[in-house]
Amino acid sequence: MYWRPVRDVLAELVSELSPEEIEQLLDTPPDPSLGDVAFPTFRLAKARRRPPAEIARETAEALAARGFSARADGGYVNVALPREAAVRDILRETAAPDFARFSWGAGKRVVIDMSSPNIAKPFGVGHLRSTVIGQAIRNLLLRAGYEVLRVNHIGDWGTQFGKLMAAYAMWGIPKGAPDKIRAYLELYVRFHEEAERRPELEDEGRRWFKRLEDGDPEARKLWRMFVDESLKEFMRIYDRLGVSFEYVLGESFYNDQIPGVLEEVRAKGLLEESEGAFVVRLGDDLPPALLLKSDGTTLYLTRDLATALYRKNVLGADLLLYVVGREQSLHFEQLRGVLRRMGYPWADAIVHVPFGLLRFGGKKLSTRRGRVIFLEEVLDEAKARALQILEEKSPQLADKEAVAEAIGVGAVIFGDLRQSRLHDVDFDMEEALSFEGETGPYVQYTYARAKGLFRRAGEPYEEALAAVPSDVRGIAGDRGWELLKLVAAYPRAVRKGIELYEPSAVARHILDVAKAFNRYYQEERILVEDAEERRAKLALVARVARVLADGLEVLGLKVLEEI
Structure with a gap:
C-alpha cells in the first residue's frame, strides 16, 4: 500500500x-x-x-x-x-503482476461445498445464493494461493424421495406439466397437501425411502430417473451462471461408507440408544446428535459425517467450507461436535459459511408449498430486459444477445453479492438492472467506458497499465488522487473478502471505484493535447479498468469490452 x-x-x-x-x-x-x-x-x-x-x-x-x-x-x-511521490508508488504497485494477490494459502487445499440443489426439484432462486456466494469465495481463495475444489453435494437421498416415489406410484405424472421437473414439483406439493388431511401418507413415504435404502429395484429405477432428469436441468443453469465443479457427488455417493462410520462411532463408545433411535451426546451446550432413526434410516448428519471424512481423507482437504443457509448452523455445530468426540482434531477445519434468506416480494421461498420461482425464468427475464435497454441505448452494438445475457445474468449475481451474505436479500429486478446506482450493469458499463478511452486514443491498454510516468502532475490533483487511493486500496478489499468469506467486500469496493471514476470522467478531460498529462491520465484509467475487471471476475460477472 x-x-x-x-x-x-x-x-x-x-x-x-x-x-x-x-x-x-x-x-x-x-x-x-x-x-x-x-x-x-x-x-x-x-x-x-x-x-x-x-x-x-x-x-x-x-x-x-x-x-x-x-x-x-x-x-x-x-x-x-508527499503527493507526487505517493502517486508514483501507487502506479508501480498497481502495475505489478501480483497486485491484489497473496500467497498465504499456497500448498493448502480447500474443499468448498456449494450450490447443492435437491434432485427432482426445480433449480429455484433459493439455490442462487449458495451457488454465487460459493463461486465468489472460490475466486477469492484462488487469489490467496489456495487450491480450491468445488463440490456440488447434490441432494439425491433422503425421506423426501420416499414421498415423491409414493406420490408417483399413486398419481403418476400430472397431465399438462410442461416438463418432468415441474411435474415432480407438482407431485411433491400435492403429497404435502394430501398429507395434511391424510397423515398416514407420511408413513407411506418413509416405507418407500426404506425400500430405496434396501436396494429395491423398483425404487432404484424411479430414483435414477429423478436424478438423470434433474442433472440435465442443473447443468444448463450452471452454464449460464458461469459455474462449474471439480466434483458432483450426491449424498447417495456416501451410502456404502455410512455403515463403517456408524461402526466407528459405536466402537468408540459414543453411540447411545434413545427411545429406539441412536444418538451421540455432545454435552450441555448442544442437543444430542441423532445419527440413526428408530426405523433404521439415516439422516443428513449421518451422511455429512461420511462426507467430511471422505473430503479430509480422500480429497485431502486442509479446510472444509460449507456455503449453506444460516438456519443450518446447529447442524454444523453438531457435525463438528461428533467429529471432535470421535477424536479428530481437524473438526475445527470445518467452517460453516452461512447466508441469509432470498426473498422475492418479501416472501421466503418454499418448495413444499409450491411457492418456488424458477431461476431460469428469472435469468430469462433479466436478459430480456437488458436486451430492451441495449436496443434503446446501443442499437448499433454487435452481439447484443450475448451482451444482454452477460448483463442480465450479471445483474442477478451482483444483486445478491453486493450485500453482506448474512443479510436477507429482497430481490428487485428493476433495481438490479439499472445502469445507474449500485448494480452489476453499472460496474460493467463503467469498465467498458474506461476501456473505450483507449480505443478513442488509439493507444494500447497494456502499455498504459505498465507505464509509470515520471511526470504525474496531471493526476496528482485532488480528483485524481482520491481515485488513485481507491484503486490502491483494492487489495485490502480482496483480503477482507478472503478472511471473512465475504464477497460483498469486493462488490462494495468496485462500486466505490466505479463511482469515483465516473465523477473523474465527468469533471476531468482525459484525452488532452499535452502528451505527458495524457500519458499519466491513461495510466490512471488503465489501473481503474484493471481493478474493475478483477473485481467483476471475483464476483462471477463477465467483463464486457463494449456496451
Missing part, C-alpha cells in the same frame, strides 16, 4: 504492535482534508493505560520529526503524504 513508509516508521515507534498489525489498523481518513493516512491509537492506549489523545499527539510529533506531515485529531494520527 502507498502508506507503507508510514507503517515502517510506526513499526519503529510502536513496540506493542507488529508491522502487520499496524498495516491492518491504518486507514483512509473520512475527510480528505484530514490527510491521506489515519492511524488509530486506541489499542495502544489500552496497552499503555493512557489517554488515546496523548498517545496520538506524541506519535504525530515523532512522525513529524521523521519528515512526515502529521497531526493528532482526537485519538487519531492523520498523515498527509
